[in-house]
Amino acid sequence: MNKPHRDTLYLENAEILSHEAFAGEQFILRIVAPECATKAQPGSFVHLQCDPLQPMRRPISIMRVSPEEGWVDLLYKRVGTGTTLLSRRQPGESISLLGPIGQPFRPDPxxxxPLLIGGGVGMPPMVFLAESLYQERKKQPFVILGSEVPFPFNPQPSQLLLPELPADVIATMPLMDDWGIPCRLASQQDFAGCFQGYVTELARHWLTSLNEQTRGEVEIFSCGPHPMLEAVAELAAEFDLPCQVSLEEFMACGVGGCAGCVVEVQTAKGPVMKRVCVDGPVFEASKVF
Structure with a gap:
């Protein structure tokens, strides 16, 4: 049974369509959740009941949706009791989902x-945003994805050449090539075709290659571990570029009631405490770093 809340938030019993395991304790879960698929926007997340034996839900970013077919893709990493139980769930089973939750990315027309930078389990919102921009066909994004474990897809040499980058930096996420979106991968693990270093180092290389007028058309979006987001915020400030980041915080209720995920945000009236779940997870980088 679906229960609408605030016109955009739904409680759904979602059927598991597929559940793929990847190296590095990573999993991609595809579930049937038509209300969530229809309402979700890039940056949204869901609050998932991992198992009936684990009542505390887990927040997981949305990676892809199909409003037409009603499915939602979630990428997560197995790190504790909840996600371990979730990793055992099988296609055909039902799973309780609350979502979509949170404020989305808002690109400047x-x-x-757009420069999209995702790291680790922060990659899903960047994939969702990239696909949304591809469908609108109004902008030409560049996507940088980083991981220190094998990527949860099979990297391949990109057919979209970027002469401003080193010739050996050629690995991409296949979906990005399918969408005609330039994308490069970064890691410090010597993965073939990847930039050997941090995502921010690759981003700086790309930004430096642009002329002043073109660089003035760039806007940065990012999601990933806290230290990475700090570095992205510093990079945006260095080049005087607007930047939106999606924060990752521990959450209990996921709907703003417990205030367990608050962060300090700078405003014109001084610092205030904002809830990442409903006031975010997307914030202007300069307001939180």
Whole structure:
């Protein structure tokens, strides 16, 4: 049974369509959740009951949706009791989902070259945003994805050449090539075709290659571990570029009631405490770092 809340938040009993395991304790879960699939926007997340034996839900970012077919894709990493129980769930089983939750990314219509930077389990919102921009066909994003464990997809040499980058930096996420979106991968694990270093180092290389006018059309979006987001915020400030980040915080209720995920946000009236779950997870980088 679906229960609408605030016109955008739904409680659904979602059927598991597929559940794929990847190296590095990573999993991609596809579930049937038509209300969530229809309402979700890039940056949204769901609050998932991992198992009936584990009442405390887990927040997981949305990676892809199909409003037409009603499915939602979630990427997560097995790190504790909840996600371990979740990793055992099988296709055909039902799983309780609350979502979509949170404030989405809001691209500036005047900036035509979005730079998307995702790290680890922060990659899903960047994939969702990239697909949304591809469907709108109004902007030409560049996507950088980083991981220190094998990527949860099979990297392949990109057919979309980027002469401003080193010739050996050629690995991409296959979906990005399918969408015609330039994408490069970064890691410090010597993965073939990847940039050997941090995502921010690759981003700086790309930004430096642009002329001043083109760089003025760039807007940065990012999701990943806290230290990475701090570095992305510093990079945005260095190049005087707007930047939106999606924060990852521990959550209990996921709907703003417990205030367990608050962060300090700078405003014109001074610092205030904001809830990552409903006031975020997307914030302007300069307001939180």
């Amino acid at each position: 005047s900036r035509t070259k």
